[in-house]
Amino acid sequence: MNPMRGKTAVAGIGQTPFYKRGTSPDSERKMVLKAIVEACEDAGIAPSDVDGFATYSWDKHNGTFLVHELGSTNFRWSSMVEGGGGGGIPAAIGVASAAILSGQADIVAVYRTIAEKEFGRFNTSIENEHAEAHYAAHGLVVAAQFVGFRTQRFLWEHGLSRDVMEALVLCDYAHARNNPRAMAYRNELDAQTYRNSRMIVDPYRLFDCSREVDGAAAVIVMSAERARALGRKPVYVLGVEQGNPAGGGDNLDNYREYSGAAFTSIAERLYKGTGLSPADIDVRQVYENFSGAGVTALMEHGFFTPENAAEVMTLENLIVPNGKLPTNTSGGCLAEGFIHGMEVVLEGVRQMRGEAVNQVAGAETCLVTGGPASTYSSSAIFGTESTL
Numbered sequence: 001m002n003p004m005r006g007k008t009a010v011a012g013i014g015q016t017p018f019y020k021r022g023t024s025p026d027s028e029r030k031m032v033l034k035a036i037v038e039a040c041e042d043a044g045i046a047p048s049d050v051d052g053f054a055t056y057s058w059d060k061h062n063g064t065f066l067v068h069e070l071g072s073t074n075f076r077w078s079s080m081v082e083g084g085g086g087g088g089i090p091a092a093i094g095v096a097s098a099a100i101l102s103g104q105a106d107i108v109a110v111y112r113t114i115a116e117k118e119f120g121r122f123n124t125s126i127e128n129e130h131a132e133a134h135y136a137a138h139g140l141v142v143a144a145q146f147v148g149f150r151t152q153r154f155l156w157e158h159g160l161s162r163d164v165m166e167a168l169v170l171c172d173y174a175h176a177r178n179n180p181r182a183m184a185y186r187n188e189l190d191a192q193t194y195r196n197s198r199m200i201v202d203p204y205r206l207f208d209c210s211r212e213v214d215g216a217a218a219v220i221v222m223s224a225e226r227a228r229a230l231g232r233k234p235v236y237v238l239g240v241e242q243g244n245p246a247g248g249g250d251n252l253d254n255y256r257e258y259s260g261a262a263f264t265s266i267a268e269r270l271y272k273g274t275g276l277s278p279a280d281i282d283v284r285q286v287y288e289n290f291s292g293a294g295v296t297a298l299m300e301h302g303f304f305t306p307e308n309a310a311e312v313m314t315l316e317n318l319i320v321p322n323g324k325l326p327t328n329t330s331g332g333c334l335a336e337g338f339i340h341g342m343e344v345v346l347e348g349v350r351q352m353r354g355e356a357v358n359q360v361a362g363a364e365t366c367l368v369t370g371g372p373a374s375t376y377s378s379s380a381i382f383g384t385e386s387t388l
């Protein structure tokens with residue numbers, strides 16, 4: 001059993017409103033400070049109590065900057081998980097937990113922020129770490145192209161139809177429709193509208209692509225003992241795994257599991273370390289830079305096989321309240337909003353607290369994934385007191 005299991009907890013969450021990309025009235029720095037302060041208030045601590053910081057994906061706002069604005073009096077830890085996109089989301093939670101368990105920090109803020117009007121996005125060959133010279137020379141300069149190649153291969157290799165992607169997209173939009181925080185709040189998306197939407201990069205149509213926004217989100221991680229003493233219902237970190245199997249990392253063309261999402265070995269270690277199995281997971285929050293990558297993550301975490309995909313991956317099975325595989329209950333990256341996936345962590349916490357808009361009745365465990373089709377991937381399982 002993983003020695004981390006249940007020893008740390010998420011004690012507070014904070015989130016700014018999501019704005020259409022490039023329209024935030026605030027800078028990235030101001031947004032992330034707002035999110036961290038709100039997370040501290042939610043946890044019942046002062047911002048100055050934060051003594052550690054963890055983020056991912058080349059976030060520009062490391063702890064050496066934030067410590068001053070927050071008034072931290074005992075700055076002890078600052079870290080960033082390397083790798084593109086949302087690969088480091090759960091990994092940053094794991095890094096925070098490791099710092100706490102090793103005695104190098106007591107209270108760690110984990111966060112991500114994006115304001116496109118200020119810094120743009122990883123969307124050109126100059127900025128995108130995946131766009132090596134042989135890609136750019138042939139006009140391949142955006143993430144949809146790189147991930148699209150892999151999804152085409154995934155569908156072909158496993159004999160799957162586009163229906164599995166459609167089900168996940170419609171699931172996200174169905175949940176976002178009820179979520180006031182979501183960009184797609186009160187929006188209706190039916191199968192015909194999805195199928196008629198314009199092609200972006202085959203096999204991705206418009207609604208298969210993540211909903212880029214400006215915004216910030218943060219969580220406060222501390223020891224489980226300390227979190228219980230605060231009186232707010234802690235959400236326990238049961239396990240975190242990160243990495244890539246052989247051939248992974250930056251050199252994506254040499255990746256042995258090219259069509260996958262890099263989760264096969266991560267999921268195996270995660271389940272072994274927590275003593276859980278796919279059947280024990282009550283709700284899933286999967287990172288989706290694009291729908292196909294989210295589908296791959298679900299398969300590689302053991303929730304369906306190519307043989308039963310048509311039966312499992314249906315809209316009815318993925319949505320609250322009656323689905324047996326409730327997924328992305330806030331709308332996910334496709335319909336709630338996309339700030340490199342940090343929003344899926346907050347929804348996982350809300351589900352474990354019983355506070356989600358689309359609450360899964362009796363949910364006690366939640367899987368959170370980060371980074372399908374990225375240079376680095378990670379997954380975590382959150383749990384309630386009853387899982388310890």
